[in-house]
Amino acid sequence: CRFLSVLTSDPPSDSPIADDWPPTLPCLVTLSTTLRRLHHFHRCSKYRLRFGQTARNRMREKVTASMIFRDRKASYPRSIGHPFIGDYVRLRQNAQWKKVVSESNDQFVVFADIVNKITRSAGKFVPILLAVSTNALLVVDQRTLQLKYRIPANDIARISLSPFMDDIAVVHVKAPVSPGSTELPDTSQKLNSPGCLFGSDHPKRKGDLVLQTCHVIEVVTKLFLVVQNATGKPPDITITTEFETNFGESTVIFLFRTTGLTEVAPGHIRIIRRHNRMEVLL
Template identity: 30%
Template structure:
């Protein structure tokens, strides 16, 4: 037994929680003990690894875990987001004088600030908008400091995305709410995974509202004023190189053409 334990001590694998190696069992009668020691060692090194995290780093990993639970094996865009850190404020809105007016219009801490494309309901073309997410609302701004829409998060009922590698997402609003007068929002962003993950987390931590539903389908309905319009995703050869493109086909259909993945 002494020889076994000393030998195991000198051949233990690295402290990395993803290291799958484990020394071979030298004696048949120790098979059960050998497996149990492997389990205990792995739990211990995971605990040691977690103890190094600051509170900020824990939040980063919690967000990445939530993104995995929402999108892994469901959304083709997800794998490319795994290695990208979630930065939140991509515009440095609290420091940049250019956005001083916009920052003062949002009284809460900004959780995410980035430029997205708002899809025009009439023709499917995109228009650049600043998207701000705070604890209790999201804001769309026209980049001049003029707020185009300010939506309380309790009025947001669900988010719809496709299964493909595009960045299109629909923010669906509660019928009858003040924010829903013009209908739902159809947006596009390269950082879709981060935006929806943060939206989902704000709902999960709020006591006054239900958790946000995330629907993943290549065909879903959006409400544009009085009309229900189908957003349909197809494999195609978009005109914008490797980017997905959107086109209004008729009164009831918006078609998004997504490049075929290899």
């Protein structure tokens, strides 16, 4: 059969995205379709075997980002070709950092970078070192590498963003156990979490964390997976122009407004605090 001879002498590409396939006679269409499907399954299997565990994790992160942000966040398309590097400041190799987190079991860092923390009172940008371990989100002093506070993965309830080109994300933290609750606080977590958001003997909520980073797609994706791995359930991802945040003793409404700019630099964002409203003008 000439068709089979062509397949043998000049086999189709092994690339999973290639669509080349030799033409065939109408009477062999069923055979051709079956062989093409089997060939595709085989080359996909070979392609997957080339990946180590690290590459598989990166692929999983990219697939997760697509599930979260595709057709929902305007800045997502520009992140597709950008690899998720994770540790942008080489925190994993820092000997001092290893000593700092040895007690809290946060040695395994999946993300670290200098980002902007947006202040609750006036919406100002304050640079901080943000780290995400396999167990928690950590805000760290840039110079001393001391933990300012630590949010365990199981305390992250939700992450909110706008659908626009901005790089702002709000990490919503679960409320602490109230004094009258029958549920006991996790004292071991308190011991392992210096500077944790929730005080000491009488928990006092510090509030949700508002961040701005050019790697917002990556950090939200990694937080999503960290929380899912730690709790068995991923956090809710809210993408809308208006949502509530808890700033400790008060609830503030975040409102995003855009002028239609295709690119938004951090300096071009105006954040105005008016009573219980925080307006972000893009």
